[in-house]
Amino acid sequence: MTTLTPATGSALKGGLSAKRRAYSIGLRTAMYACVAIAVSVLVGIIGFVLYQGLGHITWELLSTQRSALRNTIGILPNILSTLYIVITTLLIAIPIGIGAAIYLCEYASNRKVVRLVEFTIEILAGIPSIIYGLVGFLFFVLNLGMRPSILVGSLTLSILVLPVIVRTTQEALRTVPHSYREGAFALGGTRWYIIRTIILPSSLDGIIGGTILAVGRMVGESAALLFTAGVGFTLVTNYFTALHTPGASLTVSLFLYITEHGNRDVGFAIAAILLIIVLTLNLLIKLVRRKFRKI
Amino acid sequence: MNIIETKDLNLHYGEFQALKNINLDVSANEITALIGPSGCGKSTYLRTLNRMNDLVHGVKIDGSVRYRGEDIYAKDVDVTVLRKRIGMVFQKPNPFPMSIYDNVAYGPKLHQKMSRSAMNDLVEQSLRKAALWDEAKDRLKKSAMSLSGGQQQRLCIARALSVSPDVLLMDEPTSALDPASTAKIEELMGQLKQEYSVVIVTHNMQQAARISDRTAFFLTGDLVESGPTADVFSRPQDQRTENYITGRFG
Numbered sequence: 339m340t341t342l343t344p345a346t347g348s349a350l351k352g353g354l355s356a357k358r359r360a361y362s363i364g365l366r367t368a369m370y371a372c373v374a375i376a377v378s379v380l381v382g383i384i385g386f387v388l389y390q391g392l393g394h395i396t397w398e399l400l401s402t403q404r405s406a407l408r409n410t411i412g413i414l415p416n417i418l419s420t421l422y423i424v425i426t427t428l429l430i431a432i433p434i435g436i437g438a439a440i441y442l443c444e445y446a447s448n449r450k451v452v453r454l455v456e457f458t459i460e461i462l463a464g465i466p467s468i469i470y471g472l473v474g475f476l477f478f479v480l481n482l483g484m485r486p487s488i489l490v491g492s493l494t495l496s497i498l499v500l501p502v503i504v505r506t507t508q509e510a511l512r513t514v515p516h517s518y519r520e521g522a523f524a525l526g527g528t529r530w531y532i533i534r535t536i537i538l539p540s541s542l543d544g545i546i547g548g549t550i551l552a553v554g555r556m557v558g559e560s561a562a563l564l565f566t567a568g569v570g571f572t573l574v575t576n577y578f579t580a581l582h583t584p585g586a587s588l589t590v591s592l593f594l595y596i597t598e599h600g601n602r603d604v605g606f607a608i609a610a611i612l613l614i615i616v617l618t619l620n621l622l623i624k625l626v627r628r629k630f631r632k633i
Numbered sequence: 634m635n636i637i638e639t640k641d642l643n644l645h646y647g648e649f650q651a652l653k654n655i656n657l658d659v660s661a662n663e664i665t666a667l668i669g670p671s672g673c674g675k676s677t678y679l680r681t682l683n684r685m686n687d688l689v690h691g692v693k694i695d696g697s698v699r700y701r702g703e704d705i706y707a708k709d710v711d712v713t714v715l716r717k718r719i720g721m722v723f724q725k726p727n728p729f730p731m732s733i734y735d736n737v738a739y740g741p742k743l744h745q746k747m748s749r750s751a752m753n754d755l756v757e758q759s760l761r762k763a764a765l766w767d768e769a770k771d772r773l774k775k776s777a778m779s780l781s782g783g784q785q786q787r788l789c790i791a792r793a794l795s796v797s798p799d800v801l802l803m804d805e806p807t808s809a810l811d812p813a814s815t816a817k818i819e820e821l822m823g824q825l826k827q828e829y830s831v832v833i834v835t836h837n838m839q840q841a842a843r844i845s846d847r848t849a850f851f852l853t854g855d856l857v858e859s860g861p862t863a864d865v866f867s868r869p870q871d872q873r874t875e876n877y878i879t880g881r882f883g
Contacts, residue, residue: 517727521789521792524716525720525796526712526713527743
């Protein structure tokens with residue numbers, strides 16, 4: 339008969355050999371190191387950008403436009419361009435994305451078609467964003483003859499964020515228990531009435547969370563906008579005029595200030611602003627989820 | 634009087650035949666219990682009566698189901714009207730994530746516009762019929778999720794009654810409840826049959842014997858035997874029925 343305890347002495351002590359104990363400690367140390375590296379790189383980047391950038395954010399920078407005559411720099415046009423792009427993209431992508439998700443989850447009865455569409459969406463989500471920019475440029479600018487502008491940039495960005503919106507909305511809809519649908523059908527409810535009164539309200543937190551996630555993607559996107567939204571730096575306050583005017587988003591202007599002007603300070607200031615926006619959006623997602631979960 | 638008549642009903646899920654040639658009638662103002670082991674087709678049968686099986690992909694039905702003489706599978710039947718006439722209560726209490734009041738008002742709002750006061754009356758009436766009014770009257774605006782399981786199930790009954798149905802289908806309504814809540818719902822069903830016809834699926838044979846007027850025994854898609862509950866339980870005609878009710882299988 340074999341026994342797990344030493345033949346003599348305590349039954350509870352001296353279980354593992356010294357070699358195995360060292361191995362175990364070594365592995366644990368290695369894993370701590372991995373975590374430390376991952377966290378410190380992240381914190382390091384955030385800290386570095388904020389340290390380099392925060393000092394250069396001034397009211398003048400935020401509230402004026404660039405003037406070659408006075409040799410001053412202001413990023414208000416770029417802030418507005420980003421805002422316009424986000425709004426326009428949401429207006430295009432939200433109805434289409436949520437509509438598609440509702441169709442896939444609630445209406446489509448052919449499982450094969452649903453799987454095919456979902457597979458396509460997966461693929462769309464994995465395409466590098468510069469390719470969206472290229473295709474957007476080829477299609478909207480070269481084929482349709484539009485000029486690079488906020489509208490063309492937003493159209494391109496809509497395609498880019500559509501997978502995010504469709505997938506997060508689908509996930510949100512799937513969390514609604516099937517029993518709600520059955521209960522409402524059994525009362526004589528029609529499908530759209532049930533979607534409107536029960537399914538959408540109870541999946542709202544997930545849909546809002548997905549939308550904020552998509553806004554984060556939009557704010558942070560540069561490659562897809564470089565070709566399509568153009569590189570305008572002039573201030574256009576009218577939204578409808580801006581739609582047809584080229585405008586560099588914050589990310590694109592960051593790229594241009596560093597590469598064309600060699601202005602490191604402004605580059606880091608913009609980087610810090612972008613970082614703050616994205617961190618705030620992430621915080622917002624958490625808050626939305628928590629607020630709705632209380633009900 | 635027969636309120637529902639089923640003739641030569643067959644139901645297939647794809648290749649699988651879940652109901653085989655069912656002939657069964659439901660009498661007005663009686664409780665009809667459907668018993669049988671899991672997977673015997675009793676819930677499937679219940680769901681053909683208000684066409685809930687329409688929601689399942691790949692279901693094929695032939696034969697006829699008549700409600701007050703009308704074929705419910707006829708082309709011009711409006712299922713929303715059918716389901717208003719034939720209400721349903723499910724195995725797990727499934728109140729909607731809204732207030733108690735809104736749960737009861739949900740069905741009536743669906744079918745007609747009503748004044749605020751008429752709606753208040755209707756909600757009170759429905760909750761009274763479901764024996765929940767006294768417990769709920771002071772918290773109508775509270776979330777339905779704050780109720781206990783048994784209260785939630787009575788809320789679901791009130792919700793089903795709010796659209797003034799004629800027939801009430803109950804799919805194992807007490808299987809998720811404790812004995813005290815079960816007793817309340819059983820007593821409630823005794824009152825409900827004065828006004829409605831009730832069809833109940835149950836796993837609990839004592840329950841079927843206690844509350845039902847007629848019993849139908851299903852086995853692997855066949856209707857083995859049906860008749861007055863006293864006869865089915867004391868003098869079963871079929872050996873399989875006897876084996877089941879005496880607990881030899883199931």
